Amino acid sequence: MMLEKEYRILVVDDAKDTQMLLEFDLSAAGYQVTCCDCGEDALESMETQEVDLILLDMYMPGLSGLETLARIKAQAISAEIPVIMLSASTDEDEVVAALELGAGDYVAKPYVAKVLLARMRTAIRLKEKTAQLEYLAKTDFLTGINNRGSFFELSNNAISLAKRAGQSLVVAMFDIDFFKQVNDNYGHDAGDQVLLAFSQGMIEVFRGYDIIGRVGGEEFAVCLPNTSRENANLACERFRNFIEQLSVRIISDNNVETEIHITVSIGLVLAQNDSLTIDELLKLADSALYYAKEHGRNQVVDAIILATTDESDNIVVSLMNTDEIDNNNLLQDSVIMTNFDGIDFDVGVSNVLGDEDLFKEILVMFYQDHHLDGDKLQSAIQEQDIDSVKHIAHTLKGVACSVGAMDLFEVTKALDIAVNDDKQEDFTRLFSQLSPEINRVMQGIKLQLDVS
Ligand SMILES: [Mg+2]
Structure with missing residues (x-):
């Protein structure tokens, strides 16, 4: 049976002859094999190389098999790697102890190659299935970006980190303008193609460490760690412009290929209050988004204006509409300081x-x-x-x-x-x-x- 990829197996055994036998059998089956003589070496080698599965001898001088296993499962870098214990003893208490410590399986020595290989394949497949299930549980099925639950979890982590590091963080919400019309005019498949193109745009425009997610039907969000209000406004404006320029090729329900254009309304908020959670920040960003929708769509609105509009009705509102601001000016750092008495x-x-x-x-x-x-x-x-x-x-x-x-x-x-x-x-x-x-x-x- 051919392996789907070249898996790397780490053999940990103090007996040279066992190492040689395993290396021979496993290599013949298409695995890449690395051998270590003791638990200490094994733990060290895992820091520098990726391993898909560990075969771990129960009896070794120095760290025992169980002690090594406990350490493997205790460190994040190796905790998820499946481990199969190898031992000449059939002491049931030991087998139970190993399984309780997180070993995936147990094979008696001397091993039967066919049996060992079958168990290795199962352990690896199980690990891959679990990873796949975890991925599916966190991913939006259509766009492949974070789903709502995953976006909330990752963002809350980022907010805690930002608090500890004293860094500013911005949350923005996006809503595709008149999205219902796309579905109504061209069908839901076309709508899906638009959502997909939109999310691809988010991946392209925002940075690798920004957290992007689909939080509702045509609603998306981004959490921008270590970002100032000014830069967040810039990034959102860049994205708004990107979407405006984008032409989405869709196949409508009657099989006609069409190019359509969409726009996006964006509301954003700077996390200022230490106790704010992602839910609260999204609500504030959503208010700004609602404001953008009410005032002509296809624009970026900073939630800061909502605070100022409360004070003075409509007086300062137009100042914050980024449509009116020349982007080139935003890129220049304010070098000239001007002193106005009484004005910050x-x-x-x-x-x-x-x-x-x-x-x-x-x-x-x-x-x-x-x-x-x-x-x-x-x-x-x-x-x-x-x-x-x-x-x-x-x-x-x-x-x-x-x-x-x-x-x-x-x-x-x-x-x-x-x-x-x-x-x-x-x-x-x-x-x-x-x-x-x-x-x-x-x-x-x-x-x-x-x-x-
Ligand atoms: Mg031994």
């Missing part, structure tokens, strides 16, 4: 994915729209026009946060809360804190940028 430039720039020029344009707009807010607030407070106070404070709070004016954000937030709690007695005091802060920020912008 890094925060502001990172809110627009690292595009400094875009951020400066936004600062100009911010100045134009809000440099009179201090005066407006003052008169609204004097006239007890609570609606206006509320509107200005609420809007300014959201915008201040998105441009990185964090001190201004804090004092405006306090006023916003006072308005909501109807604490009018606090308005004047809070305004006296807000007023110099807004002047500081506006003067800072005016000094650096052309705001006329």
Whole structure:
């Protein structure tokens, strides 16, 4: 019987004559054989070479067969390798002990070659079957990438690792736009071909150590370990573009070959809170994805905008749509540092994915729209026009946060809360804190940028 591949067998036996016999019989059957005289050597040799099966003598000087077996099963590198024990003794207690320690089988010496070879084949086949079953249990049957369960397991491991190493990690969710139409117009086989092409694209665009998975029908996800928010946005934008350019050749139900084009909506989130699990991160990414779907599809949305839109309705939303951002700018590291009084430039720039020029344009707009807010607030407070106070404070709070004016954000937030709690007695005091802060920020912008 021919072997499907050249399996490597490690023979561990202190008796030279047994080694020679085994080497002869096994080689004749098509195996590659390596021999070791003792358990210590065997353990060492497994660190450097791959082994498909181990034949292990029960009685050896130094480490006994059982001790060697225990060590083989204790180390990850060799734990899965099938072991067949060889012994002249037929002590049943020993056989039981060996099987309990994880030996796959037991063959008496002197061995009958035909019997030993049959048992070796069975042990190897069993090992391969188990590996195959494990693979199937973790793999999406259609695309061959991680299924939902495996994606969750691997991602949670990656999250724990990232926590320990203090590295940032990003999770993104993908949904193929109008996928139902593909199924409706061309049939489910065509739909499957699209899913397959899509997953191939993920394998191509993302890195080898990124964890990709199919988490629902036309929903996919990726977990990006050791990745900054900026780079994750870049990678997702690159993938969005890749899918947009892709033409998928499908055979429709009536046997006509057609090329179709698809787009993808993407939501992503940076894991910031230490206690977040993959379920929670996917929910946040999914909210961003939902936002992308609601705002025209075929785009990447960072969950950070959801936090800022809550504060100020729709004010900063358009800033985060990566469609509007020139990718070339994103690739340049921000070399020039600019100082704006009262503004955390890094925060502001990172809110627009690292595009400094875009951020400066936004600062100009911010100045134009809000440099009179201090005066407006003052008169609204004097006239007890609570609606206006509320509107200005609420809007300014959201915008201040998105441009990185964090001190201004804090004092405006306090006023916003006072308005909501109807604490009018606090308005004047809070305004006296807000007023110099807004002047500081506006003067800072005016000094650096052309705001006329
Ligand atoms: Mg011996």
